[in-house]
Amino acid sequence: MPPDQAAGLRRRRSGVSPRCLHVFFDSADCTPRLLEALHRHGLRTLLLDIQGRVFADSPARSLFDWRQQLARGQLQTLPMPHGEGWHAPGARADATGLADLVQGYDVLVFDEAQDASAARMPGAARAAIVEVATANASPQRAYALLKTLFHLQEEIDIALLGEPATCDRVRDACAQFLDVRFAQAIFNAAHEDDAFAALAVRMADEETGRAPVNKTGSI
Numbered sequence: 064m065p066p067d068q069a070a071g072l073r074r075r076r077s078g079v080s081p082r083c084l085h086v087f088f089d090s091a092d093c094t095p096r097l098l099e100a101l102h103r104h105g106l107r108t109l110l111l112d113i114q115g116r117v118f119a120d121s122p123a124r125s126l127f128d129w130r131q132q133l134a135r136g137q138l139q140t141l142p143m144p145h146g147e148g149w150h151a152p153g154a155r156a157d158a159t160g161l162a163d164l165v166q167g168y169d170v171l172v173f174d175e176a177q178d179a180s181a182a183r184m185p186g187a188a189r190a191a192i193v194e195v196a197t198a199n200a201s202p203q204r205a206y207a208l209l210k211t212l213f214h215l216q217e218e219i220d221i222a223l224l225g226e227p228a229t230c231d232r233v234r235d236a237c238a239q240f241l242d243v244r245f246a247q248a249i250f251n252a253a254h255e256d257d258a259f260a261a262l263a264v265r266m267a268d269e270e271t272g273r274a275p276v277n278k279t280g281s282i
Contacts, residue, residue, distance in 0.1 A: 115152030195225035
């Protein structure tokens with residue numbers, strides 16, 4: 064058995080909450096590649112379709128919305144090529160009852176909107192992946208999101224995905240206007256030969272993260 068899969072089994076048996084991975088992608092195109100990389104890493108994943116765009120046209124969606132499913136104590140998940148999915152537009156990681164129903168997974172992938180607050184699931188380690196595209200105002204949106212995560216003053220591992228030079232500029236802005244240590248801790252997956260494989264390794268590691276930074280920043 065691969066060591067990472069064995070670690071996942073130990074985590075589930077010990078009752079430790081799955082790791083929450085909040086992804087902020089401009090489109091849903093990156094999501095299947097990330098799920099495939101996590102699957103290859105030996106991890107059981109659940110994609111939470113918070114924006115309602117992944118399963119928007121799926122005929123297999125449940126008759127009960129996500130709030131009713133939580134109230135009934137049973138999630139109606141959908142099969143995916145690499146893991147499972149849950150159609151839950153507007154749901155949050157701290158939704159009442161959710162943590163108790165996802166203990167069988169290693170990683171929860173939340174497909175978040177760019178302006179989401181990335182609510183925390185009680186007792187769960189967290190990570191975030193921010194896609195930085197070169198078109199339109201993506202770098203500015205990425206910086207604004209990173210600024211929000213910075214001011215949370217919570218331990219969260221952060222990675223950037225996109226064109227390397229653009230990601231570097233976003234990190235430089237964080238170093239200049241927020242905090243140097245915060246910027247240095249951001250992982251730029253754009254410089255990796257296989258960005259999604261590198262993200263799977265890093266995002267699945269519950270030992271990664273950053274200590275809170277007691278500084279403020281503005282731009």
